[in-house]
Amino acid sequence: MLSSLYCRTSSIAAQLCAASYSTAAKPKTAIIMLNMGGPTTTDQVGDYLHRIMTDRDMIQLPVQSRLGPWIAKRRTEEVQKKYKEIGGGSPILKWTNIQGELLTKKLDQLLPESAPHKHYVAFRYVPPFTSDTFTQIEQDGVERAVIFSQYPQYSCATAGSSMNAIADFYKNRQIPKHIKFSVIERWASHPLLARVFAERIREKLDKFQRNDRDHVLIMFTAHSLPLKAVSRGDTYPHEVASTVALTMRELGVRNPHRLVWQSKVGPLPWLQPYTDDAIKAYAKQGRKHLILVPIAFVNEHIETLHELDIEYCDEVAKEAGLTQVERAAAPNDHPIFIDAMADVVSQHIKNGETVSSQFLSRCPHCVSARCQSSKQFFKDLCYEPAQMKESFIVT
Ligand code: FES
Numbered sequence: 001m002l003s004s005l006y007c008r009t010s011s012i013a014a015q016l017c018a019a020s021y022s023t024a025a026k027p028k029t030a031i032i033m034l035n036m037g038g039p040t041t042t043d044q045v046g047d048y049l050h051r052i053m054t055d056r057d058m059i060q061l062p063v064q065s066r067l068g069p070w071i072a073k074r075r076t077e078e079v080q081k082k083y084k085e086i087g088g089g090s091p092i093l094k095w096t097n098i099q100g101e102l103l104t105k106k107l108d109q110l111l112p113e114s115a116p117h118k119h120y121v122a123f124r125y126v127p128p129f130t131s132d133t134f135t136q137i138e139q140d141g142v143e144r145a146v147i148f149s150q151y152p153q154y155s156c157a158t159a160g161s162s163m164n165a166i167a168d169f170y171k172n173r174q175i176p177k178h179i180k181f182s183v184i185e186r187w188a189s190h191p192l193l194a195r196v197f198a199e200r201i202r203e204k205l206d207k208f209q210r211n212d213r214d215h216v217l218i219m220f221t222a223h224s225l226p227l228k229a230v231s232r233g234d235t236y237p238h239e240v241a242s243t244v245a246l247t248m249r250e251l252g253v254r255n256p257h258r259l260v261w262q263s264k265v266g267p268l269p270w271l272q273p274y275t276d277d278a279i280k281a282y283a284k285q286g287r288k289h290l291i292l293v294p295i296a297f298v299n300e301h302i303e304t305l306h307e308l309d310i311e312y313c314d315e316v317a318k319e320a321g322l323t324q325v326e327r328a329a330a331p332n333d334h335p336i337f338i339d340a341m342a343d344v345v346s347q348h349i350k351n352g353e354t355v356s357s358q359f360l361s362r363c364p365h366c367v368s369a370r371c372q373s374s375k376q377f378f379k380d381l382c383y384e385p386a387q388m389k390e391s392f393i394v395t
Contacts, residue, residue: 027118030142030179031107031345032133033100034162035150037123038090038301042080044126049075051125057161057370059265060228071266086305093128095299096121096150098333099341106342114144114349122162130165138176146345147183152193153222153243153296154186155236156363156371157229163359167374170381181381184348185359188239192340194246196331197295201251204291204326212324216289217256217282220244222296223303224261224270233363237271243295259295262312263303275308276316283320290317293328298337300330355382 039048052058053068061067083089100119107117118140122133137145147166149159163185187193201218208216222240230237244259262275273281279290292312294304308327317325331337360375 025116027116027140027142028144029107029114029117029349030137030140030145031100031104031117031119032122032137032145032147033096033119033150034122034130034147034159035092035096035124036158036162037121037126038092039083039126040089040093042083042088044089045080045083046072046076048125049073049079055124055161057164058157059226061266082302082306085310086302090301091305092299092301093121093123093126095330095332099299099338102333102338103341103345106338107346110342110346111349118142122166124162124165130162131169134166134169137179142179144180144349145182146348147181147185148341148345149185149187150298151296152186152190152298153188153236153239154359155225155229156232156234156366157225157236158223159185160371160374163378164370164374167377170377175381182348182353183355183359183378183382184344184353185356186235186239187340187344188243189246190340190344191246191250192336192343193331194243194250196334196336196340197243197247197293197328198250199334199336200328200331201247201291201293204328205253205255207326208289208324212289214253214255215287216291217258217287218248218251218291218293219275219278219282220247220257220259220293220295221262221275221308222259222294224264224272224274227269227271230271232365235363240296247293247295262307276312279312279316279322279325280320283317283322288323290322290325291328292325294330297330299332304330355379 036052037048039045049072050069053061053072054064056064059068061071097119100121104117104119108115111117120133120137121128122130124130147163149162151159154160163183205213205216220240225234225236241259244257248257258273258278260273260275260278261271264270264274275292282290292308294308297304304327313325313327331340355378360379362371362375366372
């Protein structure tokens, strides 16, 4: 049922889905890849925006049940136009399936004890939805399920929202006793993640003339966050900063770098400086060469293909008078990135990890009853008495 739900969306994605769901051997371990998702066709844009604008974990608006749908409706046409300009839809499902296929192949080699591994995609705002995916893994009869966030840097607004959606799904439903669940909610400081970002930057540094190369400013850019969320104690800003610091160390160059923030929505203050403002400001200071590095996205989507490539590189930078601006590719299917994911998941399984105390703790100023019940849910979902836990440690 799940495959028919989302395999209709594009021919490439459909082929990948068919490949993924027709695996002959019964999967033993599910790797559930969480992400926000993106509309695969322009007719999904309205529902996608509606779901984002009414998700209070993602964004908090006054009278949200009315204002959220109103904003979504108002923005639909403009956002549809953007998706048309990048080929008619988001490639996030395609990339996630490619990454999942490569990851599980690698895990089968690394961990024969927990093989066969099978990847599942659980998106928050477009199919395949979290609820359909969890229904599917129950039907497939897996023994072990690793909930693996595809946001390396944790935020209560993104990974947290996906986790809350899982807790919602099990609100009026029996938790399957035969599945051992565990959670990987963050992996911002993994050395191979830093290495793949460094590789992606090197690919672009090579495009500059030798004389200009040392003067290129490396501008790391990540999705911004409302300052209200930052003040609540969301860990996202410092986790993004940790990936930046490790990437620069891995890169080993003397070029200057900065972390800036993109994709702000609405009138309230968000984390600054904004990427477009920073590009203009550096142009005024006389900078001529930049590399934009999307440091919080593991695959291409609208924020890289439209906002960075079309709006910032093609329009803002040219208008500001910069001579050369390059945009580093997202990790996508880079072999180092697949190794990074495989290392994160295999270490997690080998060490018999369940759920981290970091994930179970709340932001200091969190007052959300939803967060409170969700954390308790994951504690119950993943906790196992010591002797059962022992039996699942792969040696
Ligand atoms: Fe961060 Fe609730 S807002 S735990």
